[in-house]
Amino acid sequence: MSPIKIYGFRFSSCTRRVALICKELQVPYELITVDISKGEQRTPAHLARQPFGVVPAIEDDGLELFESRAICRYLVAKYGPTSTLVPDHKDIIATAKFEQAASIENNNFDPMGGQIMLELVMKPARGGQTDQEHLKSVLATMNSKLDAYETILSKQKYLAGDTVTIADLFHLPWAYGLTEKANLDLITSRPSVARWYQDISARPAWQAVKDGA
Numbered sequence: 001m002s003p004i005k006i007y008g009f010r011f012s013s014c015t016r017r018v019a020l021i022c023k024e025l026q027v028p029y030e031l032i033t034v035d036i037s038k039g040e041q042r043t044p045a046h047l048a049r050q051p052f053g054v055v056p057a058i059e060d061d062g063l064e065l066f067e068s069r070a071i072c073r074y075l076v077a078k079y080g081p082t083s084t085l086v087p088d089h090k091d092i093i094a095t096a097k098f099e100q101a102a103s104i105e106n107n108n109f110d111p112m113g114g115q116i117m118l119e120l121v122m123k124p125a126r127g128g129q130t131d132q133e134h135l136k137s138v139l140a141t142m143n144s145k146l147d148a149y150e151t152i153l154s155k156q157k158y159l160a161g162d163t164v165t166i167a168d169l170f171h172l173p174w175a176y177g178l179t180e181k182a183n184l185d186l187i188t189s190r191p192s193v194a195r196w197y198q199d200i201s202a203r204p205a206w207q208a209v210k211d212g213a
């Protein structure tokens with residue numbers, strides 16, 4: 001199998017999300033660096049691959065694709081047909097629960113995770129200043145979202161049921177950043193959320209890419 005090309009930045013959360021699923025499926029990849037710290041995501045060459053000027057994008061057997069979660073779904077469909085990381089579409093109930101979990105991550109966790117990391121880690125790293133008011137507000141929102149996660153995860157092992165899916169794994173880049181880089185106890189202070197995070201973050205695929213794709 002020739003490696004898929006990932007146009008991305010090894011430290012970016014969205015690039016690591018895709019690399020994680022490659023590792024889960026043992027799909028070899030070649031990372032072609034688009035250095036977002038130098039603005040390379042806005043060059044004409046990258047905009048031709050990703051019109052929104054962000055990373056990652058992939059190329060695989062002539063297919064060009066962007067949006068990290070869509071890429072992950074494609075990878076499972078193509079390279080993990082028997083994988084349970086996405087339920088069989090013929091199982092309507094499992095698929096509905098999976099879609100619900102994927103939607104929870106995309107709408108409730110990802111926006112807050114990104115903004116908290118921006119304020120607490122990325123801005124200071126670039127010599128900028130944390131907007132304390134904004135941080136306070138997004139932390140309050142994230143806390144109430146994670147209370148709902150605690151309710152769900154106190155009744156089942158994973159977000160879509162008792163089988164781990166990519167909807168769980170999609171959380172890893174921000175969950176890791178919030179816990180290990182921003183040193184927040186948002187996740188570890190909630191017993192069921194902490195148990196879930198410990199489980200998914202121990203996966204060898206995540207350990208392989210957590211600090212760089």
Ligand SMILES: N[C@@H](CCC(=O)N[C@@H](CS)C(=O)NCC(=O)O)C(=O)O
Binds near residue numbers: 012015041054056066
């Ligand atoms: N929804 C997109 C988001 C992509 C995204 O925001 N990528 C970030 C890195 S994680 C980026 O390229 N940031 C640079 C910028 O916004 O200029 C995806 O999941 O692929």
